[in-house]
Amino acid sequence: MSYNKTASITAETINPKVKIFDYEPCGEIARHAERLEQEMEKSPGSRPFPEITYCNLGNPQALGQRPITFFREVLSLCDNPALLHRDETRMLFSPCAINRARKIIESMPGRNSGAYTNNQGIRSLREAVANGIAARDGFPSRPEDIFLTDGASSAINLSMQILIRSQEDGILCPLPEYPLYSASIILHGGTMVPYNLSEDGDWGLEIFEVKRCLEEARIAGLTVRAMVIINPGNPTGQVLSITNQEEIVEFCRKEGLVMLADEVYQDNVYVEDKKFHYFKKVARSLGYDENDISIVSFHSVSMGFSGECGRRGGYMEICGFGDDVMGEIRKVASVTLCPNTSGQILTSLAMDPPKLGDGCFEDFMAEKEDIRLSLAKRAKTLASAFSSLEGMTCNKVEGAIYAFPRIHLPAAAIKAAKAEGMSPDMFYACRLLNATGIAVVPGSGFHQVSGRNKATGTWHIRCTILPGEDKIKAMIPRLKEFHESFMNEFRNRS
Amino acid sequence: MSYNKTASITAETINPKVKIFDYEPCGEIARHAERLEQEMEKSPGSRPFPEITYCNLGNPQALGQRPITFFREVLSLCDNPALLHRDETRMLFSPCAINRARKIIESMPGRNSGAYTNNQGIRSLREAVANGIAARDGFPSRPEDIFLTDGASSAINLSMQILIRSQEDGILCPLPEYPLYSASIILHGGTMVPYNLSEDGDWGLEIFEVKRCLEEARIAGLTVRAMVIINPGNPTGQVLSITNQEEIVEFCRKEGLVMLADEVYQDNVYVEDKKFHYFKKVARSLGYDENDISIVSFHSVSMGFSGECGRRGGYMEICGFGDDVMGEIRKVASVTLCPNTSGQILTSLAMDPPKLGDGCFEDFMAEKEDIRLSLAKRAKTLASAFSSLEGMTCNKVEGAIYAFPRIHLPAAAIKAAKAEGMSPDMFYACRLLNATGIAVVPGSGFHQVSGRNKATGTWHIRCTILPGEDKIKAMIPRLKEFHESFMNEFRNRS
Numbered sequence: 010m011s012y013n014k015t016a017s018i019t020a021e022t023i024n025p026k027v028k029i030f031d032y033e034p035c036g037e038i039a040r041h042a043e044r045l046e047q048e049m050e051k052s053p054g055s056r057p058f059p060e061i062t063y064c065n066l067g068n069p070q071a072l073g074q075r076p077i078t079f080f081r082e083v084l085s086l087c088d089n090p091a092l093l094h095r096d097e098t099r100m101l102f103s104p105c106a107i108n109r110a111r112k113i114i115e116s117m118p119g120r121n122s123g124a125y126t127n128n129q130g131i132r133s134l135r136e137a138v139a140n141g142i143a144a145r146d147g148f149p150s151r152p153e154d155i156f157l158t159d160g161a162s163s164a165i166n167l168s169m170q171i172l173i174r175s176q177e178d179g180i181l182c183p184l185p186e187y188p189l190y191s192a193s194i195i196l197h198g199g200t201m202v203p204y205n206l207s208e209d210g211d212w213g214l215e216i217f218e219v220k221r222c223l224e225e226a227r228i229a230g231l232t233v234r235a236m237v238i239i240n241p242g243n244p245t246g247q248v249l250s251i252t253n254q255e256e257i258v259e260f261c262r263k264e265g266l267v268m269l270a271d272e273v274y275q276d277n278v279y280v281e282d283k284k285f286h287y288f289k290k291v292a293r294s295l296g297y298d299e300n301d302i303s304i305v306s307f308h309s310v311s312m313g314f315s316g317e318c319g320r321r322g323g324y325m326e327i328c329g330f331g332d333d334v335m336g337e338i339r340k341v342a343s344v345t346l347c348p349n350t351s352g353q354i355l356t357s358l359a360m361d362p363p364k365l366g367d368g369c370f371e372d373f374m375a376e377k378e379d380i381r382l383s384l385a386k387r388a389k390t391l392a393s394a395f396s397s398l399e400g401m402t403c404n405k406v407e408g409a410i411y412a413f414p415r416i417h418l419p420a421a422a423i424k425a426a427k428a429e430g431m432s433p434d435m436f437y438a439c440r441l442l443n444a445t446g447i448a449v450v451p452g453s454g455f456h457q458v459s460g461r462n463k464a465t466g467t468w469h470i471r472c473t474i475l476p477g478e479d480k481i482k483a484m485i486p487r488l489k490e491f492h493e494s495f496m497n498e499f500r501n502r503s
Numbered sequence: 504m505s506y507n508k509t510a511s512i513t514a515e516t517i518n519p520k521v522k523i524f525d526y527e528p529c530g531e532i533a534r535h536a537e538r539l540e541q542e543m544e545k546s547p548g549s550r551p552f553p554e555i556t557y558c559n560l561g562n563p564q565a566l567g568q569r570p571i572t573f574f575r576e577v578l579s580l581c582d583n584p585a586l587l588h589r590d591e592t593r594m595l596f597s598p599c600a601i602n603r604a605r606k607i608i609e610s611m612p613g614r615n616s617g618a619y620t621n622n623q624g625i626r627s628l629r630e631a632v633a634n635g636i637a638a639r640d641g642f643p644s645r646p647e648d649i650f651l652t653d654g655a656s657s658a659i660n661l662s663m664q665i666l667i668r669s670q671e672d673g674i675l676c677p678l679p680e681y682p683l684y685s686a687s688i689i690l691h692g693g694t695m696v697p698y699n700l701s702e703d704g705d706w707g708l709e710i711f712e713v714k715r716c717l718e719e720a721r722i723a724g725l726t727v728r729a730m731v732i733i734n735p736g737n738p739t740g741q742v743l744s745i746t747n748q749e750e751i752v753e754f755c756r757k758e759g760l761v762m763l764a765d766e767v768y769q770d771n772v773y774v775e776d777k778k779f780h781y782f783k784k785v786a787r788s789l790g791y792d793e794n795d796i797s798i799v800s801f802h803s804v805s806m807g808f809s810g811e812c813g814r815r816g817g818y819m820e821i822c823g824f825g826d827d828v829m830g831e832i833r834k835v836a837s838v839t840l841c842p843n844t845s846g847q848i849l850t851s852l853a854m855d856p857p858k859l860g861d862g863c864f865e866d867f868m869a870e871k872e873d874i875r876l877s878l879a880k881r882a883k884t885l886a887s888a889f890s891s892l893e894g895m896t897c898n899k900v901e902g903a904i905y906a907f908p909r910i911h912l913p914a915a916a917i918k919a920a921k922a923e924g925m926s927p928d929m930f931y932a933c934r935l936l937n938a939t940g941i942a943v944v945p946g947s948g949f950h951q952v953s954g955r956n957k958a959t960g961t962w963h964i965r966c967t968i969l970p971g972e973d974k975i976k977a978m979i980p981r982l983k984e985f986h987e988s989f990m991n992e993f994r995n996r997s
Contacts (some may be wrong), residue, residue, distance in 0.1 A: 017759050018797055020730070020827035024668050024691075027831050035622055035837035071618035081583045088845075089579035091572075092595060118813075123804075124565035125812040128529055158814065159653055160838040170690065174518050192838045196664065197518075198692070234512070264991045265511050303512055311619075318619040319612075321653065321843040333514035337521050343529035344686045345656040349815040349843040351582075 030192040031499050033454025034066050038438055042448040058446035062484060064472045065245075065448040067410045069316030072475040074380065077315055078357050079373050080482065082106035083113070085124045090114050105369035113354055122350045128343040130157025130324075131350075134357035138324050140361030146290040153335070154328055156342060157353045159321040161273050161309040161443050163345075166193050168269060168305055168325070171338055172234045173199035178213040179231035181223060181266070183214070185413070185455035185469070187243045202226040202233055203456070211404050212245035214238070217238050223264060232397070235267035236260075241274040241285065241408025244471040246388075248283040248407040254291045256300065262292075267303040273323075274409040276313030278384035283407050289328055303329030310355045311367035312410060314377045320350025324360075384410065387474045394485045395472075398492045403493055410475055413452070416468045422495070434468040440495060447472075524686040527948025528560050532932055536942040552940035556978060558966045559942040561737075561904045563810030566969040568874065571809055571868070573867050574852050577599035577607070581616045581848055585607050607848055616844045620645060622837040624651025624818075625844075628851035632818050635854030640784040647829070650819050651847045654812075655767050655803040657839075658819040660687050662763060662799055665832055666691035666728045673725035675713060675760065679949035679963070680974070681737045696720040696727055701727045702909065702961070705740035708732065710750050717758060730754075730760035735768040735779065735902025738949050739967040740882075742777040742901040748785045756791060760796040767817075768903040770807030773879035777901050777910060783822055797823030804849045806904060816846025818854075831989055877905065881968040881975050888979045891965075904969055907946070907990035910962045915996035916989070920960045928962040939981040941966075 020028070046061045063071060064153045085092075087110050092098045098107065116133035118124040129135065135152035141272050142150040158164040172178065173194065179202040182190045186203065194201045204222040206212045221237070226233050238257060249257075261268045263456045269287040278285050289304050309323030327335065351437060362377075363370045388406035395403035395414035403414035418433050426436030434451035452469025476484065512983055514522070518864075540555045557565060564570060577600045586592045610627035612618040623629065629646035636644035652658040666672065667688065672697040676684045680697065688695045698716040700706045713730070720727050732751060734743045743751075755762045764782040772779050783798050803817030821829065856871075857864045882900035889897035889908035897908035912927050920930030928945035936942050946963025970978065 016829055018666070018761055018824050019830060020825065022668075023665050023828060023831060025645070027665060029812060030834075032834055033836045035840070036834075066619060068612070068619045069617075070615040071612040076615065076617050078585075081585075085579045085586070088582055089575045091575075092579070095595060097591050097594045100573050101586060101589060101595070116561070118565040121564040123563075123570050123811040125560060125562045126715065159843060160840065161708070171521060172512070172515050174516075185913040189838060196835075196838070218856070227735050227751070267512055268942060319841060319844040321841075327609055330512050331514065332510055334517060337514060337517060340524075340526060340530075341521055341690075343526045344683060344690070345815075346654065347813060349653060349846060350813040351845045352843060425995035 023263060026196055026198065030188075030195040032188050032192055032455070034188070034450050036454065037435070038442060038448050038450060039063075039065055041439065043333065044441060046448070047444070050374050052147060055445070056446065058458055061448060062476055062480065063448050064476065065450045067312060069312070069410070069475050070318065070503055072473075073153065073477045073480070074316045075376070076317065077373065077376050079369050080315060080317070081455040082353060083110045083358060084354060086381075087113055087350075090121070094276070105230055105287055105363055105367050105368045105373075109358070113357070117350070122354070125446060126347045126353065127312035128339055128347055129155070129383065130348055130353050132432050133235075134353050135324075137357040137361035141351040142287070142326065146287055146293075148290055148293040150326060154326050156325050156327065156338070156367055157348045157356055158323045158325060159348045159352055160311060160318075161271070161307040161323045162189055163321075163348075164307050164323060164325040165189060165269070165271070166197075167234075167338070167341055168307065169193045169197040169199065170341060171334070172267065176200050177231055179226045179233040180269075181219060181233060181236040183237065183242070184238060185244055185452060185457040186237075187239060187271070190237055191456055200226075200231055202231065206242070206245055206247070209403070209406065211407075212242055212247035212413075214249060214257065215429075216260050219260065233264075235269050236267045237271060238288070239271040240288075241270075241277060242410050243274065244411050244413045244450070244452075244469075246404065246406040246409045246411050246413060248280065248285065250283070251286055251291065254286055254288065255295060258288065258292045258297065259296060260382060262297060262302040265328075267305065270304060270306045272306050273309045273312050275308065276381075277384065277410055278408040279388045280405065280407045285408070287293045288324065299329035301329075310352065310359050311415065313359065314360050314380045315355065316380075317355050318353050320352050321349055322355040322359075323354050334415065357480065381420055383478060384474060386413070389476060390478075390485070391472065391474050394488065401492070410470050410473050412474060413469055416470065418468055418494065419502070422499040425499065432468075434470060437495070438470055441470075441491055442490045443490075444494075445484075447484060508807065520690055520779075524682075526682050526686055528682070528944050531929070532839065532936060532942050532944060532946065533557075533559055535933065536936060539936070539940070541670065549881055551938070551939065552981065554940060555939045556939075556970055557943045558970065559805065561967050561969065562812055563806070563904070563969050565811065566967070567974070568810045568969065569870070570811065571867065571870050573597065573600055573857060573863050574809060574811070574849060574979045577604045577852060578845055578848060580604035580658060581844075583608055584615070594647070597866075599611040599861050600856055603852070609852070612846070614921040616848070620841045620844065620847065621767070622841055623649070624847050628847050629704065629818075631851040631855035636781070636820065640781055640787075640909055642784055642787040644820060648821050650821065650832070651842045651850055652817045652819060653815040653846055654805060655801040655817045655819075655840045656683055657815075657842075658817060659683060659763070659765070661835055662729075662819070663687045663691040663693065663833070664835060665828070666761065667691040671725055672693050673720045674763075675717060675720075675727060677731065677733060677736070679738050679946060679951040680731075681733060681765070682949060684731055685950055686816045694720075696725065696726055700736070700739055700741070701880070702898065703860070705901075706736055706739035706907075708743060708747055708751065710754050713754065719870050727758075727760060729763050729951050731763045731765060732782070733765040734782070735771060737765075737903050737964075738907045738944070738946075740898065740900040740903045740905050740906050740907060742772055742774065742779065744777070745780055745824070747787065748780055748782065750794065752782065752786045752789060752791065756786075756796045761823075762796065762799045763796060766800050767803045767806050769789050769802065770875075771878065771904055772900045772902040773875075773882045774899065779902070783820065787978045793823035796825075804846065804853050807853065809849065810874075810876045811849050814846050814849050815843055816849040816853075818850050877972060878968060881970075881972060884972075884975055884979070885966065885968050888982065895986070900968060904967050906966050906968060907963055908966070912962055913990065913993040913996070916993040919993065919995065926962075928964060931962070932964055935964075935982075935985055938985045938988075939978075941982065943977060
């Protein structure tokens with residue numbers, strides 16, 4: 010028999026790049042939480058908590074955030090355009106939504122939301138996005154430069170696919186990092202060049218530290234092609250100051266680095282003294298055009314006030330690549346044919362929402378503000394709860410949707426973790442989950458601990474601020490009780 | 504200034520893999536057609552045809568296919584679940600759709616269609632898919648083995664990512680091929696091992712030919728990991744006989760090859776004497792279980808009677824990989840978080856449609872049968888129209904949604920094409936587009952011409968059968984007139 014053993018598929022014979030990376034927000038803790046949940050379904054009351062609180066993933070609607078009514082009405086009508094011709098529809102949908110849906114359907118191939126669209130997305134929807142950016146920033150934006158995408162993740166993967174040629178190509182990424190970046194860089198065969206954010210400086214980005222990492226990488230023979238900046242930060246929650254952003258633009262321009270600006274939390278800013286600034290706007294304000302600097306900005310409908318993660322909508326704006334490169338990017342996009350139409354529609358709505366004078370403007374603004382104000386309140390409550398615990402410090406959550414407190418663990422806890430073959434923060438996160446049902450991601454899931462990293466030996470957890478205000482209020486005593494008993498167990502042990 | 508020229512992004516410095524592949528269904532002809540369309544919008548009457556007929560892409564709804572009412576009603580309700588609590592809804596939606604939407608919403612995270620779902624897709628929807636497969640085939644199917652995906656393309660990309668380690672790994676693919684395969688193999692750094700389908704044998708698959716290609720590849724040092732089979736065929740339109748399918752299963756089992764079964768056209772079969780058989784069912788009927796053979800089957804909602812391309816819904820069923828490999832696949836899926844929820848819902852509806860006894864069963868079946876019968880008619884009309892032309896032969900369109908006629912071009916036409924630096928079939932397709940507005944894909948876009956290929960020197964076009972019956976009737980005289988004048992121009996020139 011000619012059966013060829015070398016060709017059979019086992020964990021040993023699959024693509025080794027797949028095996029290297031990890032993606033902890035959906036990893037071990039998430040799986041353990043799901044197991045507990047199933048166990049509790051089978052034997053209710055078997056655990057000392059009523060339910061699992063999934064604080065491991067930034068998943069607003071799973072944790073109770075209501076979708077924006079206008080968005081959903083438009084989607085619903087675009088799915089079933091027959092409704093646009095029925096009188097009863099006016100009893101169920103706002104005139105605003107009916108008008109918008111009519112306009113969108115008119116611009117779709119075959120006047121239908123089920124056809125493949127242009128690989129970059131429907132032109133009229135890209136125009137809506139570009140106009141939204143231009144109106145907000147006061148600098149032009151062109152629909153040719155907008156790629157509608159299935160969420161930001163697929164846009165980030167596509168960018169890595171274009172930029173990375175081999176392991177000799179490096180991409181600068183912040184540490185702690187959102188682990189999509191390391192995963193994507195590994196899968197595309199490149200090398201991640203980490204730079205540390207400064208916990209003592211409110212998780213700010215220090216140019217001298219980035220420069221140090223860039224120079225080390227160049228000495229090691231890497232061609233560093235791009236710098237990832239996440240603003241507002243994930244998992245860190247910082248909002249960069251405008252001065253800091255200007256420094257970053259200057260640095261990338263001087264060093265010939267493409268800026269990969271992850272700006273998916275642009276609508277999640279909670280502090281009065283900080284504002285979100287689009288990196289392209291900062292560059293243009295400094296007088297740099299697309300001949301001076303290349304910027305790819307990522308955005309999505311998953312976060313902000315829309316919270317439409319499951320719909321997989323987003324865009325990237327690409328400025329400063331030549332026409333021939335843009336042609337190649339379009340070709341790569343064509344391999345998966347087009348982004349999903351619901352996501353495309355949602356992205357256009359988020360960037361071109363109802364305006365003053367539109368019938369549904371006030372309702373829309375009220376829903377949006379409710380969400381923002383409530384998130385701001387939750388951010389504050391959770392950060393101060395963490396800070397109040399023995400041995401925990403937590404920077405202000407200025408933006409995004411996570412608290413990222415540091416835990417100063419007793420030596421005995423670190424030893425106990427080691428004995429169980431776990432990182433100390435994973436040990437803490439597992440204990441927390443088992444005792445309270447609260448699922449968080451250990452800081453090591455964001456690769457904060459690495460050889461290059463001066464923060465080695467610091468331990469964190471990432472906890473989303475998304476559970477409703479009532480749930481957060483209920484979580485805090487459970488958190489405190491657990492932490493106290495954990496510290497009691499390990500504080501004085503050796 | 505330290506500006507690093509080597510890091511700047513030009514077509515010369517991007518990932519070279521991106522530059523190698525082409526994807527002609529969205530390529531040169533499509534772009535030329537779009538330019539013509541824009542030109543005609545600006546100056547109506549400037550061309551001797553009223554509109555562009557996009558026969559280059561299998562895009563049913565763009566060409567007038569109506570979506571299935573039940574599917575769209577359910578989607579519409581899931582987008583806007585507030586409707587489920589309103590009396591007026593019963594005037595606009597069928598009770599069937601209301602019940603199904605209620606059931607789906609109940610099973611979603613946060614009872615909402617906007618949350619991230621499980622990376623593999625919502626469990627209840629995967630159960631619907633697995634149950635649909637099991638009921639149809641009479642062999643079990645498990646929700647753990649179903650991955651809901653953003654269309655088949657992303658599933659195929661994910662499979663290549665898992666299987667391909669280096670250029671030494673080969674994947675057997677049919678020629679003519681659907682160019683997603685070569686693109687995906689190139690992007691993932693592997694080597695395509697083409698095998699020829701037999702045009703004289705109704706585009707059937709000859710095992711001795713596949714064996715010859717496999718052996719040549721092994722002699723060349725490749726580890727061939729998998730064999731792609733597209734059934735019904737794209738671009739060729741053949742439906743494999745059960746005997747042929749059994750041979751293929753035996754072959755893959757003996758040679759230790761993973762079967763990558765592209766079965767996206769399973770609902771598009773138009774001839775009485777052929778039936779679609781799911782490859783997993785064929786293997787199980789032969790007595791082979793998942794220890795004997797690994798099969799990945801791809802399906803999508805883009806084709807068949809649903810035609811919901813733009814919604815990007817689909818699934819893959821993976822049988823015969825170990826648990827550890829499945830874990831790695833889930834991890835890769837988690838990098839893009841989850842497939843879009845509209846696509847997930849549609850996939851569950853297509854695999855678990857209304858049943859006999861459900862209120863909307865008859866309407867659903869009527870819509871479905873209308874589409875199938877009309878496509879069967881169009882397939883026949885178009886194939887015989889092509890066959891009636893001088894120097895053209897066209898195999899029967901047994902399934903899928905394309906005619907793939909062969910054109911025996913006069914020597915002078917081949918010479919003229921060469922003078923313009925085009926392949927002869929591209930030359931013909933461009934002339935056809937300019938003269939009639941009908942966009943088709945030249946056979947060379949499916950890589951039929953290759954060094955290994957015994958069919959070198961044969962020329963084809965792929966033309967979708969999707970335009971409505973009236974449009975097809977109107978197309979045919981234009982096609983004939985063009986072809987006649989083309990042949991007149993070149994027949995006797997030297």
